Amino acid sequence: MASYEEDLRYLKEKVDYGADFIITRLFFQPATFIKFESDCRSIGIQCRIIPGIFPIQAYASLKNIVRLAKLDVPEELLACIEPIKYNGEAIRNFGVQKCVDLCRTLLDSGKIHGLHFYTLNREYATIEILRKLDRCVRPKSYFHRTSNCEEFPNGRWGLSFAPSFGALTDYHLFYIKIDATRDALLDEWGHELADKQDVRRMFACYIADEKNGRVKIVHHFPWKDEAISPETNFIHDHLIKYNRKGILTISSQPAVNGKSSTDSIFGRSIKKWLCLSKSLFRIFTSEKKIPALRAVLKTFPGVNYHFVNKSGEVNETSTEGEQPIALIWGVFAENMSRTTFLNVDDTKAGMEDLDKEKINKLIQDASKNSKFFKQQQRREEDNRRRIEVKLSKIKSFTPFQIEQAEKSVDRYLAQLDKTRDLSRTFCHIDMDAFYAAVEMRDNPALQHVPMAVGGESMLSTSNYLARQFGVRAAMPGFIARHLCPNLVIVRCDFEKYRADSVKVIEYDENYGSCGLDEAFADLTNHLQIRTNFSEQQRTFPKEENSTETITFGMTAEEVVQEMRHRIHLATRLTASAGIACNMRLAKLCSDINKPNGQYQLESNVEVILNFIRNMPIRKIKGIGKVTALHLESLEIQTVNDIYLKRGILKLIEYPTTFDFLMRVSNGCGSTTIEHDDLQKSVGHETTFNSVRDSSQLISLCRDLAKKTVDELISHCLLCKRVTLKIKTVNFENLTRSKTLSSYTDSLNVIADKAVALLKHELDQDIELPALRLMGVRVADLKMKSSDLPILQFFSKKSTTTINENVHDVIEDIDNVDEDEEEEREKDENENEEFLSMENSHLGGCDSKLTHQDDEDSNSSTTACPVCQKLLLGDNEKINKHIDLCLNGEMVRTTIKEENRRTSPQTKMNKRIQLTQSKSTPPKKRQKRKSDATPQRAHGIDNYFFKTESK
DNA sequence: GCGGATCAC
DNA sequence: CATGGTGATCCGC
Structure with a gap:
């Protein structure tokens, strides 16, 4: 050769x-x-x-x-x-x-x-x-593209509201490529296919184009990812009838007796020939129906059939042997052509994309009636009832009421619009398949096998090879093995991952991270400082140990590229990122060009609104499975739908929820990175094999208390409340808690209290089923005052002082644009006015402050602990926690003031904490709720209150 | 204050 | 055979 x-x-x-x-x-x-x-x-x-x-x-x-x-x-x-x-x-x-x-x-x-x-x-x-x-x-279609990349798929495995039929639909979604998101499909197909009737109805709906008993029309189908072809109209009514009776048709064609091949409905070609076809149905049905079907079909000698089941035990045809049957054929002038055959051997016809064996297995799994599923069913029932109540409540409103509500919402939205802050630049960094990526880097052999990180009972993430099998995060390991027998499961090693966790301190010293693989940073300052950077400061080796270099420019886009590049240099891992004017939007953006990509959203109101308009609500942080279900029952699927239904939402949702939704629909998000100065609780819990024995349970309870107290002590904390959590083998959760008479870190006190709670349950309920989980948690935490000699400054300056001086301070220090600021200030004051009315029931900062002051005359506690953090960072970063009880302007300026004097002290305090807390980083984590969870009953209700009361 | 539900990661 | 752990928030009572 x-x-x-x-x-x-x-x-x-x-x-x-x-x-x-x-x-x-x-x-x-x-x-x-x-x-x-x-x-x-x-x-x-x-x-x-x-x-x-x-x-x-x-x-x-x-x-x-x-x-x-x-x-x-x-x-x-x-x-x-x-x-x-x-x-x-x-x-x-x-x-x-x-x-x-x-x-x-x-x-x-x-x-x-x-x-x-x-x-x-x-x-x-x-x-x-x-x-x-x-x-x-094309960024347009990113929903679908990213559906494969999501670290945590929409919806936790454990919260799937698809009981008996659930697993089937879930796995379908992994296996069958359909151009719609998983949740969108669940909407169509039903989150709750409870029985055979539901399945039949769904099939019929697909054909009939009718409502699925819920809010959407079924226009996708696992076996056919496209619209029903028009020829089906000719047999449409028959198909619906069959499906309703449990003859589930998966493909069909009507008889055609010589239509032109160019016919717009029946034609299949641009060449001229005559098209003929036999009528055909492919169906799923119960084996039990076969005798009846056979009996009927025998009376029609012109009809051929073929029954087959999964195992092949049933394999019966109406024809002798393996005789082919012509289904479609064309007549050309000179010859016959284009004939397809239903071969007796060909059990795959029309099902090329189905792995039948797997699906059957899954049906089996689904019908196994595990305790877990039963619990899911109960929850689902519960939610369904709650939704019913909501819907009937909605019915009771008159159109006029809704219209009125909409009008007031519009006023609120206009108000909200004014508070929009487009001036800042945030980025959200998200490591791609983080744990899996770390493991593959450290053990390259894993790159070529399907692999997941986690344990037998729960996976944290999987590599892309494993994803091909449908193995993904939040899936139990044993189920993953069903899908992918060769799956390699690597145990989690959080210490290792911590070393590679996202750190972007050079770009924003106040950056916040949530988990190891995500971080928010406010780039506003960096972008300003950067204009003075020398080229050298913006230049980095192209690769590790390479002499080639790469220089990044001044724009946000390039800064983020630089960040991702440096992350890669440091860890050999890839990250995705989003850039936008607030954190909510930045987070959504980081999802768009994942993996290993970034997306910047222009800080322009129109662009922003356009961007979020079609966002499925489930993508929004803070909207989980249940909330999404509830909203969807109101025909809300996208962010724009939230706006459309604003009147109803105003009438039926809780003020906080409503306000949150309005902010979402308006593209508003937090522009301050919050840090929890102090954790609010610490605890440990563990799952085990069914245990009923009291002494065993009690000893376990003591172990958990010990672990918890150890952690408490290592962070120099005291607690005042002990909570016991148990889960029965039926997956029923129970928490029992008790407030202690005083703050303590005594193991005896805490363990005894936990055990007492446990004993009480055991004694009280003789019927209590065996347990599968126990947890001990302590809350109402406080720093041991001896360890916290600092921070007196702020509690001395208690709220009253600040309140009185606030306007002076504002005028003194704030030299912002007059007109706008005046307007803004007025709004804020209005808000505050009504906020104060709400504060009592909100249990906001006020009550906590008084409480703590009473509690601790020493005044060494963090009277308003948030400020501690704010002092370190940007002056404009207002913590919402304080925002609840204090006017925003006031806090900003007050902190400005305080900052000058006390900043060094707080930094020192931070260091002390650092050295005191073992080898692990200080328990100083970013607030989980981040920007998506509303912190206060913001304007809305207060605003309405005002307008209506006048 | 307590307990259940929900959510994020 | 078999569905996680940690921490937080919100609401009703």
Whole structure:
């Protein structure tokens, strides 16, 4: 055989003879093509060179092709494929993913202007690949693209509201590629397919285009990801009838007796021929129905049938042996053509994309009636009832009432609009598949196997190979193994991950992180300072230990690129990021070009509103599975729907929830990074195999108390409240807590109290089922005062002093734009006015302050602990905690004042804490609730109160 | 103050 | 066979 060099020479000759372009053979690695391309160029070939792309679609065809083409398959590719060679679906998904990566690399190289696909007459994979490639250049479709990348999928596994049929729908969503998000599909198909009737109704709805008993029309179907073809209209009524009776049709065609092939409904070609087809139904039904079906069908000699079940035990046809049956055929002038056959052997017809065995397995799993599922069912019932109540409440409102409500909401929104702050630049950084990425980096062998991080009972995350099998975060390990028997599960090692956790202190010393893999930073200051940066300060090695360098510019976009680059330099891990004017938006943005990408949202009201308009509500931090379900029962699916339903929401939601929703719909979000100075509780809990024995439980309780107290002491904290948490084997949760007479860190006191709570439950309820979980938690925490000699400054300056002086301070220090500020101040004052009315029932800062003052005359406690943090950071970062009881302006200015005097002290305090708390970082975590959870009953109700009371 | 529910990660 | 741990918030009572 000719050598590579010879081949190239011949190729050059062909081109010289006039070839217009070159299409390459198939290849597996981008480098192969890149080298070929550059070799061609180097010998003077100038025509277009188009890479020939071969999507791996099946193990057998790969083997064949490779043999015929005398190709070498890269080892690592084989290593991936071998374990899954009998899993057709997995191979196809893997092939698509590989190909997408290959194409993306080639396209990114800038050396090609097109792709040539070897489809081998199977369009599925190619279409899928093109769709995915298209996604990566069009932000529009990011919902779907990111659905594979999400670290935590929408909805916790454990909260799935899909009881008996649930697992089936869940797994479908992983296995079958449908261009809709998982939650959107659950909406259509029902979060609660409770019984056979529900299933039948869903099938019928798909055909009938009717409402699914809920709010949406079923327009996707696992077996057919496209609209029903118009020809179905001819048998539409029959199909609905069948499905309602439990004959579930998955594909069908009407009889056609000689329509033109160009017919807009029945035609299949632009060439002229006559199209004929037999009527056909493919159905799912119960085996029990077979005798009846058989009896009926026998009376129609013109009808052929084929019954088959999963195992193949049932395999019955109306024809003798394996006789093919023509289903569609065309008549050309000269001949018959285009005939497809329903082959007796072909159990896959119309189901190429289904892994039947797996799904059957899943149906089995789903019907297993585990205690867990039963509990889910109970919860679901509960929620359904609550939704019913809500809906009937809505019915009781008159249109006039709703209209009125809308009007007042509009006034509020106008108000809210004025508080919009577009001046800052936030970024949200999110590490891609963080734990899995760390493990793969540290053990490269894991890169080529499906792998997940976590334990047998719960996975934290998975690598992309495992995701091909549907293995993802928040899935129990044992279920993941069902999906992917070769899955490698690596145990979590949080200490290790901590070393690689996101730190962006150089860009914002006040940055906040939530978890190890996420961080928010306010880049506003950095962007200003950066204008003075020398080029050298903005220059970094291109790669680790490389002499090549890369320099980043001044824009936010480039700063974030620099951050991600430096994260990669430091950890060899990739991160995604979002840039926007507030944290809520930044977080949403970081999801858009994930993985390893970033997205900046322009700080422009119109752009922002446009951006959030179509955001599914479930994407919003703070809207979980249940809230989403409730909102969806009000026909709210997207952020824009929130706005549309504002009147009703105002009437039925809690003020805080309502306010939160309005902020979301308005694109508002927090522009201050909050830090919890002091944790509010510490505790430990553990799950175990069913235990009923009292003494065993009590000893466990003591262990947990010990662990908790150890932690308490290590952080120099005292507590005043002990909470016991238990979960029965039926997954029923119970918490019992007791407030102690005084603050303590005594193990005896705390453990005894926990045990007492436990004993009380055991004694009180003889019937109490065995337990599967126990936890001990302590709350109402306070620093041991001896360890906290600082911070007197603030509690001395108690709220009264501040209140009196506030206006002086404002006028003194704040030199902002007059007009706007005046307006703003007025609003804020109005808000405060009504806020004060609310404070009593909100249990806001006021009450806490008094409480603590009473409690501790020493005044060494953090009277308003938030301020401690604020002193370190940007003056404008107001903690909402204080915001609840104090007017925003006032806090800002007061803190400005205090900052000058006491900043060094607080820093020292921080250091003391650091040294005191073991090797682990101080218990100084960012508030979980972040910006998405409302902190106070903001304007809205107060505002309404005002307007209505006048 | 307490207990249940919800949420994030 | 089998569905996590930690910490927080909000609401009703």
